[in-house]
Amino acid sequence: MGMKNFDDIFDHIGGFGLYQFGLFTVTCYINTLMSFTYFGQMFMSLTPPHWCSPPPEFTSANLTNEEIKKLTIPINENGEYHKCKRYDINFTEEFDLHKNIGNDTSWPTTTCDHGITYNFSLYYPTITSELNWVCDEDWKPSFAQSLFFVGSVFGCQIFGYMADKYGRLPAIVLSNTIGGIAGVASAFANSFIIFTILRFIVGMVFDSHLSIIYMLMLEYVSSEYRSVVANVPIMIFLTLGMVILPWMAIGLGDWRWLTVIIHFPHCICILLIWIIPESMRWNISKGNVDNAVKTLKAAAKVNKKTLSEDFIEDFKAYAISSKEGEKKVTILDLLKTPNLRKRFILLICMWLVIQLTYDGHMRNTENIGTNVFITFTMSGLIELPADLVTIFSMDWLGRRHTTVWSLVLSGVASLIISLFRPDQDMAILVTAMVGRFLITMAINVGMQYQCEVIPTVSRGQGTGAIHTLGFAFSFFSPYIVYLSKFKFWLPYFVMGLLSIAGGLACLGLPETLQESLPDTLEDGENAFAQQPCCYNPFNRKKSKDKTESNENGVDNAVYEDSHL
Numbered sequence: 023m024g025m026k027n028f029d030d031i032f033d034h035i036g037g038f039g040l041y042q043f044g045l046f047t048v049t050c051y052i053n054t055l056m057s058f059t060y061f062g063q064m065f066m067s068l069t070p071p072h073w074c075s076p077p078p079e080f081t082s083a084n085l086t087n088e089e090i091k092k093l094t095i096p097i098n099e100n101g102e103y104h105k106c107k108r109y110d111i112n113f114t115e116e117f118d119l120h121k122n123i124g125n126d127t128s129w130p131t132t133t134c135d136h137g138i139t140y141n142f143s144l145y146y147p148t149i150t151s152e153l154n155w156v157c158d159e160d161w162k163p164s165f166a167q168s169l170f171f172v173g174s175v176f177g178c179q180i181f182g183y184m185a186d187k188y189g190r191l192p193a194i195v196l197s198n199t200i201g202g203i204a205g206v207a208s209a210f211a212n213s214f215i216i217f218t219i220l221r222f223i224v225g226m227v228f229d230s231h232l233s234i235i236y237m238l239m240l241e242y243v244s245s246e247y248r249s250v251v252a253n254v255p256i257m258i259f260l261t262l263g264m265v266i267l268p269w270m271a272i273g274l275g276d277w278r279w280l281t282v283i284i285h286f287p288h289c290i291c292i293l294l295i296w297i298i299p300e301s302m303r304w305n306i307s308k309g310n311v312d313n314a315v316k317t318l319k320a321a322a323k324v325n326k327k328t329l330s331e332d333f334i335e336d337f338k339a340y341a342i343s344s345k346e347g348e349k350k351v352t353i354l355d356l357l358k359t360p361n362l363r364k365r366f367i368l369l370i371c372m373w374l375v376i377q378l379t380y381d382g383h384m385r386n387t388e389n390i391g392t393n394v395f396i397t398f399t400m401s402g403l404i405e406l407p408a409d410l411v412t413i414f415s416m417d418w419l420g421r422r423h424t425t426v427w428s429l430v431l432s433g434v435a436s437l438i439i440s441l442f443r444p445d446q447d448m449a450i451l452v453t454a455m456v457g458r459f460l461i462t463m464a465i466n467v468g469m470q471y472q473c474e475v476i477p478t479v480s481r482g483q484g485t486g487a488i489h490t491l492g493f494a495f496s497f498f499s500p501y502i503v504y505l506s507k508f509k510f511w512l513p514y515f516v517m518g519l520l521s522i523a524g525g526l527a528c529l530g531l532p533e534t535l536q537e538s539l540p541d542t543l544e545d546g547e548n549a550f551a552q553q554p555c556c557y558n559p560f561n562r563k564k565s566k567d568k569t570e571s572n573e574n575g576v577d578n579a580v581y582e583d584s585h586l
Contacts, residue, residue: 025340027545028303028478029244029538031318034333037244038251039325045239046251048298052198052291053255056232057263058284059201061384061398063170063221065271066208066281067163068394070145072156074108074134087139096131106157107131133157144393146275149217164500166218173225174493181230182486186351190238190301190482191294193230198291201227205285209278224285229489231288233469237481240473241303242321245536249416252470257409264402268395303478303541306341314341344541351479351543353487359547365475368530370488372425375524376461376468377492379432379517381499383458386513389506390451397451401458408462416467420535421474422528424467429525432460436518440511454514461521474534477546 025031035041076094085093095103110132140151149155155162177197185193204223211217236252243251267284274280299321305314318337322329356366387397415424435457442449476484505512532550540546 025336027538028306028340028541031302031337032244034329035318035322035327036325038247039321039327041321041324042239042242042247042251044324045235045242045298046255048294049235049239049251050255050259052232052235053259054263055198055284055287056228057260058267059205059224059228059231059288061264061267062281062284063167064385064388064398065268066148066277067150067155067166068145068148068271068388069150069156069160069163070148071141072105072138072151073103074106075137075139076108077136096129104131106134108134108136144395146272146277148277149211152277153212153214155214162214164504166214166221167500168497169218170221170225170228171493171496171499173222174229174496175490177226178229178233178486178490178493179483181227181234182482182484182489185230185234185237185482185486186304186480189304190234191298193234193482194238194298195292195295197227197231197234198288198294201231202285202288202291205288206282208285209281225493229493230486231291233485233489234482235298236469237473237485238298238301240470241301241478241539242299245538248470248474249413253409253413253416253466256466257406257413261402261405261409264405265399267402268398272395306344307479307541311338311341351483353480353483355543356476356480356484356546359543361547361550362543365531366484366488368527369472369475370491371527372429372468372524372531373472373488373492374495375429375520376465377489378495378499378502379436379521379524380461380465381496382502382513382517383454383461385499385503386454386506389503389510389513390447390454400455404455404459405462408459409466412463412466415463416470417535420533421467421471422531422533425464425471425528425531426525428460428463428467429521429528432457432464433518433521433523433525435460436514436521439514439518442511444510450510457514457517464521464525471531471534474537474539475532475546475550477540477542479542480546 038046073091073095076090080090080094091103094108096107096109098104108131109129111129134157138151138154138156140147142151145151150163153162181193181197184196201224204220204227208217208220208224211220239251240248270283271277271280274283299317300313302314302317305311305317315334315338318334319329355362357363384401387401388394390397412424412428415428419427435453439450439453439457442453472485472488473481502513502516505516534550537550540549
């Protein structure tokens, strides 16, 4: 019998064997690097506690730093020392007059004209403290991070096109190598312009260096393993990267060394060109049948499987017919037919919300709790159980229900935060972590969802476009977090509304659990078309199990022999 679809090969080479495990291992490695790249800039540009340096006459005064602060720095409306103002008086005259440590709130104030003093008792020198990106220049760290996302807007399209045009493997190697070089160069930046240009370049390759190998890995495993291999690298290795990153920063004690160490490992990925295979699906779509057959035989050999000559001929016939029936594909082809268009637009809406709210939750950890390093570590540790729950939820509830409910409930948790008082630190922290847990589930299933809905011929361009728009939307996440300067709950209120709206929109997506990945545009249009609006894959699995049980009863030898 001839091949009906690509996934038939897994009956002959194995759905997940040693060959696929090699890809899985590389994906785990790159997940760790992705964690460093994505969250590293936060620790490169942290703002240590700071205040205005005192006038020169205090250099010879026999006063402690706390006494000098009490004398020279006004108190703001929150009862804290002002970070960017000092009293503008003749301190020598006033100090000699009063002979005590205190101040007068009626004294005039001025800016930090004698420089900034930083407290490094908990923190360490960052580019923010080195270049004084505080007070009137406190917009620079957020702007640099926003340009990182702008770079991703361009990079996703460039490398997504490259993945479909020239292959998954060249795109993976090139994106990691460029990102590693630009990242290391960031450590030697000594101006805002140079730093932002280099972060723009790192942003260009940031998402592509993971999403393309993620896509390649999913193309090499059978449907029953997709949820596990898609989420375990994130669950363990991305979590590991997040947990150790803040303590690496503290241990190194310098943003430049941190920057070098978290980016250099990307350069090692140039070796992948000799380690991992090109996509068989991509080779077939490009008519490279001989290369696809060569990879098929290699996979079977490594997995200790034997391929019959009949199957190899069936595979060649399938590959040739797939190429002959396919035309040149662009991103616009995803918008030409009704089902693909609807799904593509909904996937975009889903990812816009997920990307913005996930990034917002992570950045706002600096504004909750009393220690950013501990809070960030707690937030990272939440990834592990969230990823584990995602795996079981996706295979039980399915992709659609997991996406919808994780987004909606994350939004509800975020809205609840607006009911708390600012001094209810523990309640705010716990509720924020619940929202963070649920949005982590959403981003895990969301990333896999795209690869399962978009057909092979446009998977690179389609996911690239989705991620492009997601990063364009993420440009606003630093500014949503900035709203906390007005009301502590405002960022969560905005993210809550967005999450609920995005979750409800995902009700229009199809269920892909235990479905074959679509290869052609025709597959993408017709796949999942028979699913009703309220389709529940769990009910289908129960029905299928019951049917198989009945069939097994009919074929049972006991019943066959009962007529004797």
